[in-house]
Amino acid sequence: MTQPTLTFWGAAGTVTGSRFLVETDASRILVDAGLYQGPRELRQRNWEEFAVDPRTLDGVVLTHAHLDHCGYLPRLVRDGLDAPVLCTAETAELAAIVLRDSARLQEEDAAYATEAGFSKHDPALPLYDERDVERTLPLLRPVPLHDDVPLTEDSLVTLRSAGHILGATSVLVDAAGSRALFSGDLGRPGHPLVPRRENPPEADVVVVESTYGDRTHPAPPGGxxxxxxxxxxxxxxxxxxxxxxxxxxxxxxxxxxxxxxxxxxxxxxxxxxxxxxxxxxxxxxxxxxxxxxxxxxxxxxxxxxxxxxxxxxxxxxxxxxxxxxxxxxxxxxxxxxxxxxxxxxxxxxxxxxxxxxxxxxxxxxxxxxxxxxxxxxxxxxxxxxxxxxxxxxxxxxxxxxxxSVHADADEVLEWLSRCPSPPRAVYAVHGEPQAARALADRVTDELGWLAVVPRFGERVRLD
Missing domain, CATH: 3.40.50.10890 (Rossmann fold)
Known part of the structure; x- marks a missing residue:
């Protein structure tokens, strides 16, 4: 039997474009389908053919509704995705808003490119349009927190609160017996409007965000x-x-x-x-x-x-x-x-x-x-x-x-320290290179765990 693997198709070496592929002999699951944002060379990746044929995906799991985590979904649907997209009910509701707005902006950008004459297409083409979004939304499948949801014959998905925005979760994927935990965007301990983040469950590997991996937030104002x-x-x-x-x-x-x-x-x-x-x-x-x-x-x-x-x-x-x-x-x-x-x-x-x-x-x-x-x-x-x-x-x-509703370096370390037992590896993603490296070094120095900053397109075993 081929061992379960994880491939980093986004948020590796950068803050945006979260896309993580978990594969077994019987399943292909994409955790997050985010848009790349920022410099042109990153945004260009949105237009490149995705490394995995969307028609072969058995499911997608969304951690939350921010564009850099869900904004690539309609493009996948345009290219053939026809599989359930698991998320919380709040994420489904917010994602509908985000994706419709994104499609409108994509169409406006294409119209402007046509008018200005700087597109190689005439008329210029949007990355996706409103029709693609409306075909995407029925695929969203809300699931409750903490339920072990079978996605394929050898995979289970479990969502836990991440405390980042309404509906945000960390995602545990049990792939043929190997457990991969994806932190999603971790919230701070004192968010006044959403449920607090939950402690991490037992996992073989942890994929953790490092947006603020090289810094800590200032103390809250005294008044x-x-x-x-x-x-x-x-x-x-x-x-x-x-x-x-x-x-x-x-x-x-x-x-x-x-x-x-x-x-x-x-x-x-x-x-x-x-x-x-x-x-x-x-x-x-x-x-x-x-x-x-x-x-x-x-x-x-x-x-x-x-x-x-x-x-x-x-x-x-x-x-x-x-x-x-x-x-x-x-x-x-x-x-x-x-x-x-x-x-x-x-x-x-x-x-x-x-x-x-x-x-x-x-x-x-x-x-x-x-x-x-x-x-x-x-x-x-x-x-x-x-x-x-x-x-x-x-x-x-x-x-x-x-x-900021992102956990800082100290808060991420504190969250990781609550793992029931040390994972075999921690992968620092969703951060600029310096931030990801700094967090990985702290995980190694302070927790004594193996911590890696993965490369774009790198594939690792989960067993």
């Missing part, structure tokens, strides 16, 4: 006086500017709203209009509202409100005209808009109009991948390119790591 966001809002409003927060549409928007509401209701910052300008974030917000409606209020932050998340003057931006008006606000305000790395969406238009004004402030609230506008701003760029033009950066740019 509003030393709160990065509060200070930025106070400063900006005092000089007559507006605060622009690029935020991921799923989970990050909810956390930012929650924190802004706390600051304003406590009087720590002035109460100004808070504009939520992201159609995708609004749809995700509804999913969170439904999920949280039945939660015991005592388990939620004080003053939390299911409709406004505690924001005194929350204004929902629905039309394109309303969004355009926010490019040049008439009064100091807070604008929350996607995408979180400023790679697309309405926030790019706001940045194009507001970065040139020194009264304004941009608050970055999460990981900024290499090659994104967010990363350029984080690293002090004096100008950024948007819509074919360079825009000067005169606005203040602030990084607030409080909103």
């Amino acid at each position: 509003p006086a030393d709160d990065v966001l509060a200070d930025a809002i106070r400063r900006t409003v005092a000089r007559g500017g507006s605060v622009l927060v690029p935020a991921f549409a799923i989970d990050r928007t909810e956390l930012v709203l929650l924190r802004v509401g706390e600051l304003m209701t406590s009087g720590a910052v002035p109460t100004v209009p808070v504009h939520l300008d992201s159609p995708m974030a609004l749809r995700a917000l509804d999913v969170y509202r439904r999920a949280l409606a039945g939660v015991d209020p005592r388990l939620l932050p004080p003053g939390w409100d299911v409709e406004t998340f505690g924001v005194p003057d929350l204004r929902i931006v629905r039309s394109a005209d309303e969004s355009v008006a926010l490019n040049t606000p008439r009064q100091p305000c807070v604008i929350i808009s996607a995408s979180g790395m400023a790679t697309g969406g309405r926030v790019v238009h706001h940045l194009a109009h507001q970065l040139g004004d020194a009264r304004n402030c941009v608050v970055l609230t999460g990981y900024q991948a290499v090659g994104t506008r967010g990363r350029a701003l984080l690293e002090g760029a004096r100008e950024v390119k948007m819509h074919g033009r360079y825009v000067p950066v005169r606005a203040e740019v602030v990084n607030d790591p409080e909103f």
Whole structure:
């Protein structure tokens, strides 16, 4: 009998494009089907023929609904995938939002490429379109946490809470008796809106994220006086500017709203209009509202409100005209808009109009991948390119790591240390090379376990 194997077809040497193939004599299972994001050479991988014929896959398992974990699914379906996609019910609901939005952007990009004449196809082709997404969604098969779900005759899949976003899980695959645990994106211990991550189960190998593998998050602020966001809002409003927060549409928007509401209701910052300008974030917000409606209020932050998340003057931006008006606000305000790395969406238009004004402030609230506008701003760029033009950066740019929902290096080590027994190997993935190497070294030095940073396309045995 051929021994079970694992091949790293994504998130190896980079943060995005999570795709891990588990194979036995009787099964082929793909854990995550993420899009590559960031530099062009990575994004080009989305267009290359996938190393495995999608028609031969027996199933896909999604850890969660972020684009770099689920965004490649419609392309697989376009190329022949017709197998169940296991995930939690919340992930299925959020993935529908993410994939429909992604298809729309793919089609818009193709239309722009055709109009501008820089595609080798005429008309330019999207990676996938809305029809592919609608063919994908019926394949999503929600399963409960902790159930051992048979996927093939020799494989079982079990999901456990990862505490990252609503519905996020770690995935245990029992492949012909060899157990591979995929951490997915691990959340931090204190996420106020989703179930906490669970301890890892017994596993032969662990594939663990290393997004923050070379750093630790700052200690939580002691109060509003030393709160990065509060200070930025106070400063900006005092000089007559507006605060622009690029935020991921799923989970990050909810956390930012929650924190802004706390600051304003406590009087720590002035109460100004808070504009939520992201159609995708609004749809995700509804999913969170439904999920949280039945939660015991005592388990939620004080003053939390299911409709406004505690924001005194929350204004929902629905039309394109309303969004355009926010490019040049008439009064100091807070604008929350996607995408979180400023790679697309309405926030790019706001940045194009507001970065040139020194009264304004941009608050970055999460990981900024290499090659994104967010990363350029984080690293002090004096100008950024948007819509074919360079825009000067005169606005203040602030990084607030409080909103990260990725475990840092210490938190990942603590999670790994709770394994019932040492795994035979730990593979550090989903991190830039330096971060993955740093985490692997700490696993070896502090836990005494074998830890490896796998190469793209590398195949290893699971037994």
